[in-house]
Amino acid sequence: MTTSVQLPFVPRKVEQVVPFAALVENGPAQRLWQGHSMVVDALHGFAAAAGAGFRVPTGLGVGLLPFRHPLDAAHQVRSLALATGQPVVAGFGPAAPQTQAALRGEPYRSPLTACREYVEIVRGLLAGEHVERAGEYFTCDAQMVEVPAPPVEVGLGVLRAGMARLAGEVADVAITWLTPPDYLRDVLVPALTEGAAAAGRPAPRVVAIVPVALGRDSHGPVDVLLAGNGPHLQAAHYADMLRRAGVAHDPSDLPLTARRVVESGVLLHGDVEDVAAGVARYRDAGVDEVVLNTTGVCRLVGARDALADCRALVDALA
Known part of the structure; x- marks a missing residue:
């Protein structure tokens, strides 16, 4: 098991990210994480820290689906990997129903379907595929410019068994927040394993x-x-x-x-x-x-x- 660090505030200046990026670069921490931000965007802060000389693996835990089309999300996270020269974990989640309604006019009827479409489109684009999909919530007919880049893992924010099973099917990483360890052991990890087995793939991290x-x-x-x-x-x-x-x-x-x-x-x-x-x-x-x-x-x-x-x-x- 590895240990990483969460940026414990929403930065207002990119310089505020640097001490935590330096902690990761100069010590044994695996990665620097930040959640969705409505001030300095997490991806921008990470890129700015790289520009200041602190190029570290990063994690987004989690970006919210209604704010970015999956093509833009794939482009942004790969751009971060290129800017830092380091691996990226790009975690996504559906957002609260109120946020969904504020940006879309109504909540997702099925957050699981929205997450499935989003993650499958992002993963396909990052894999260099020409993604043609007309989904219930997300449509994409595009292919990104092929360029060598550090790896990007695509994750899902997971709180309950249904999302855990979906993550097992389609994601590289399952990201939890405020989840008791016994609940992880007894509910979420078995659901991840079940979803992965149904899809014939290894369980996500x-x-x-x-x-x-x-x-x-x-x-x-x-x-x-x-x-x-x-x-x-x-x-x-x-x-x-x-x-x-x-x-x-x-x-x-x-x-x-x-x-x-x-x-x-x-x-x-x-x-x-x-x-x-x-x-x-x-x-x-x-x-x-x-x-x-x-x-x-x-x-x-x-x-x-x-x-x-x-x-x-x-x-x-x-």
């Missing part, structure tokens, strides 16, 4: 983006989880995933819900040994790459402390 924090007297683990993932805990698709994972979700009491999520093993906190033990539980659940997410630390005490936590944990887990 599993990436878990996991909130982490080294112990501090000023803030407890519930504070850290709420600071880093409060909006996720209020979103319907995360609430449904947590209920399926056996975590009682109370929309009227977010601190109580956060405490229950912490108790499920999602937030890794304490000293270095405590966090390492939590990472081992994800490894034992079938995870191939754990991404250390210090967003809660960053929001509570600042980016410098978040970077220091990442550095200490990456070194200890190497």
